[in-house]
Amino acid sequence: MSGDSEHSVYLERLKERIPHIISCRYVLAIMGCLGFVNVYAMRVNLSVALVAMTASNDTADNYTNAECPAETYNSTADQGEFDWDQNTRGQILSSFFYGYLITQIPGGWLGGIIGGKHLFGVGVLCTTIFTLLTPLAARAGVSYLIALRILEGLGEGVTFPAMHAMWAHWAPPIERSKLIAITYAGSQLGTVLSNPVSGWLCSTTFLGGWPSVFYIFGTLGLIWFVLWTALVHNTPAEHPRISPEELEYIEKSIGGKKGKAIIPPLLAMVKSPCLWVISISHFANNYGFYTMLTNLPAYMKNILGFDITKTGYLSAVPYMFNWLIIITGGLVADYLRFHRILSTTNTRKLFNTLGMTLPATFLVLTGYVGCNKPLAITCLIVAVACGGFSMSGFNVNHLDIAPKYAGVLMGFSNTIATIPGFVGPTIVGVLTENNETRKQWQIVFWICCGVYLLGFITYLIFGSGVEQEWAKESYNDPKTTEPLLQESEDEGRLPYEVPYLANDSAIQKNGIVPVQT
Numbered sequence: 001m002s003g004d005s006e007h008s009v010y011l012e013r014l015k016e017r018i019p020h021i022i023s024c025r026y027v028l029a030i031m032g033c034l035g036f037v038n039v040y041a042m043r044v045n046l047s048v049a050l051v052a053m054t055a056s057n058d059t060a061d062n063y064t065n066a067e068c069p070a071e072t073y074n075s076t077a078d079q080g081e082f083d084w085d086q087n088t089r090g091q092i093l094s095s096f097f098y099g100y101l102i103t104q105i106p107g108g109w110l111g112g113i114i115g116g117k118h119l120f121g122v123g124v125l126c127t128t129i130f131t132l133l134t135p136l137a138a139r140a141g142v143s144y145l146i147a148l149r150i151l152e153g154l155g156e157g158v159t160f161p162a163m164h165a166m167w168a169h170w171a172p173p174i175e176r177s178k179l180i181a182i183t184y185a186g187s188q189l190g191t192v193l194s195n196p197v198s199g200w201l202c203s204t205t206f207l208g209g210w211p212s213v214f215y216i217f218g219t220l221g222l223i224w225f226v227l228w229t230a231l232v233h234n235t236p237a238e239h240p241r242i243s244p245e246e247l248e249y250i251e252k253s254i255g256g257k258k259g260k261a262i263i264p265p266l267l268a269m270v271k272s273p274c275l276w277v278i279s280i281s282h283f284a285n286n287y288g289f290y291t292m293l294t295n296l297p298a299y300m301k302n303i304l305g306f307d308i309t310k311t312g313y314l315s316a317v318p319y320m321f322n323w324l325i326i327i328t329g330g331l332v333a334d335y336l337r338f339h340r341i342l343s344t345t346n347t348r349k350l351f352n353t354l355g356m357t358l359p360a361t362f363l364v365l366t367g368y369v370g371c372n373k374p375l376a377i378t379c380l381i382v383a384v385a386c387g388g389f390s391m392s393g394f395n396v397n398h399l400d401i402a403p404k405y406a407g408v409l410m411g412f413s414n415t416i417a418t419i420p421g422f423v424g425p426t427i428v429g430v431l432t433e434n435n436e437t438r439k440q441w442q443i444v445f446w447i448c449c450g451v452y453l454l455g456f457i458t459y460l461i462f463g464s465g466v467e468q469e470w471a472k473e474s475y476n477d478p479k480t481t482e483p484l485l486q487e488s489e490d491e492g493r494l495p496y497e498v499p500y501l502a503n504d505s506a507i508q509k510n511g512i513v514p515v516q517t
Contacts, residue, residue: 024242025170025250029179031224031232032163033186035124038221039156040190042131043096044293045198045213046149050089051301052202052210053138054080081139081210086436088142089298090429095146097290097421099153104418107158108411111165115234120162121225126155128221135211160184160414164398164407169235172253176399181330184391188323191293195316264405268470269412274401277462279413281352281394284455285387287420288359288448292318292384295428295444302436304373314377318384325388333392344400344465352393352463356456358386360449367442394459401464402471420451 084092111119130152137148163183171179194217201212233239236250269275300314333351336342342350362383369375398409427447431440 023246024236024239025172025175025179025246026182028166028170028232029182031228032120032166032183033189034224035120035163035228036159036184036186037190037193038217038224039124039127039159040187041194042127042152042190042214042217042221043156044191045131045194045217046134047093047293047295047298048195048198049202049210049213050092051298052080053082054084054089082142084142086433087429090425092142092145092149093295094422094425095149096153096156097418099150099155100157100421101153101415101418103154103157104161104415105408105411108161108164108407108409110158111162111407115169116162116164116166117228117232117234119158120166121228121232123155123158123162124221124228125225127152128218128225130155131214131221132218134214135208157418161407161411164410166234168407170250172250178330180396181327181391185323185326188319188326188388191319192316192323195319264408265470268468269402269405269409272401272468272470273462274397274464274468275409275412277459278394278397278401278409279416281356281390281455281459281463282413282417283420284356284451285390285394286417287424287451288363289384289387290421291424291428291444291448292363292380295425296380296384299441303438303441304371304376317377318381321381321385322388325385326391329389329392345463346465348393348397348400348465349460349463350393351389351391352459353456355387355390355393356452356459358389359383360452360456362386363445363452364442364449367438367445370438394455394463397463397465401466401468403467405471 107119107123130148133148134145137144167176167180167183197216198213201216202210204212206212207215236242236247239247296318329351333347336347336350337344362379366376366379366383369379394413398406398413402409428444431443
């Protein structure tokens with residue numbers, strides 16, 4: 001039997017073993033998705049609300065209105081409650097990331113020790129409580145608001161590493177890409193939901209206008225937390241409602257019950273070029289993403305002249321397309337790998353290249369289209385949306401190079417990638433304070449372009465999709481065995497863990513047995 005035929009038959013046998021039932025693992029994926037919808041909605045709603053909260057009395061507003069005439073609208077934004085200049089607004093928006101930076105690596109380690117359910121739930125709950133307190137803190141003083149946002153970041157910093165820790169126990173490798181895509185796509189959906197709803201709420205008098213943004217999303221976060229606590233469990237074995245078929249399927253597909261992960265080889269990790277280029281690309285992607293996430297509403301209002309309500313809706317459009325690219329990009333990437341059209345390494349480099357070079361190009365173009373609003377919006381949509389290609393590039397590469405330590409690696413790279421969260425908005429604030437013009441924003445976009453190109457070049461040279469030698473240590477349970485389908489760059493095989501299939505009579509009849517390690 002030819003290699004291609006064996007590969008095709010093998011894939012068919014894998015599909016036949018997946019039970020077609022409403023499963024607890026998909027409940028986890030949906031609840032995780034909704035959790036990220038909540039945390040991202042609560043993270044970014046301040047970006048929209050801050051426009052309405054702040055009086056528009058900067059000289060820059062008069063200049064931009066002459067350059068790109070503003071639309072006529074009814075809004076309380078110009079009579080905002082707080083007299084904060086652009087630099088102060090930048091400090092407020094960036095303060096969240098000071099806390100977010102601290103808990104990344106501890107979150108990855110704790111998730112592997114105590115499980116991800118309570119860690120993720122408490123992380124979202126902290127964000128929820130501090131969101132509800134935001135109007136009170138803002139009225140108490142800007143220093144109180146900054147302190148509250150730092151605390152909010154501390155709580156939310158554990159969410160991504162905690163979810164990685166949960167999927168280590170729940171995700172059958174053959175379904176890993178799909179389940180993780182469903183879960184993390186919630187971050188984009190949260191942005192899509194938060195921007196227009198926040199803009200609309202700010203334009204009303206409901207619950208005082210802008211404070212309603214925080215009350216509404218905070219309440220939704222509390223409802224989610226109750227459902228998460230009731231429906232989700234750390235491992236399949238702990239779940240009281242899981243079917244015996246699904247429990248057996250998950251545990252056999254991931255190699256049985258795992259022991260706790262041993263202490264990661266930290267020295268080998270920090271000496272690994274593969275990890276550093278992931279981190280550099282993560283930094284570059286987040287620099288552009290966070291710069292636009294926190295400043296796009298202000299750019300649309302103060303440069304392009306859109307009203308506060310339309311700003312919210314238009315700010316959501318790029319993230320809707322970003323979400324679509326994440327989902328479709330993941331499917332295409334897995335197709336290329338499954339059918340051995342490209343190796344894992346080349347697949348990651350292809351998608352990372354698209355996710356870095358396209359946003360860099362279209363952000364720069366945005367600054368040079370003048371007051372052509374349709375063209376400017378199109379460039380912004382393409383720039384933000386194409387960043388979604390990186391999800392199938394560096395953003396899943398942790399699982400390729402060190403699947404056992406993916407949570408810790410995510411914490412490491414996300415720590416570095418959090419730095420743009422406070423550096424980006426601060427740079428925008430410094431460059432545009434009392435001088436918010438297209439010329440200054442061109443500088444902002446060129447800086448983003450340079451950072452994107454750094455991520456693109458380093459990953460293209462040093463990126464890899466092969467499991468690293470330092471990552472091949474076992475768990476501390478000597479009874480645990482995890483045979484893998486080892487990938488080599490020549491064969492392009494997938495590193496999927498399917499030990500139970502080695503004894504599958506249907507597969508043996510076709511002469512196809514997974515490679516044992």
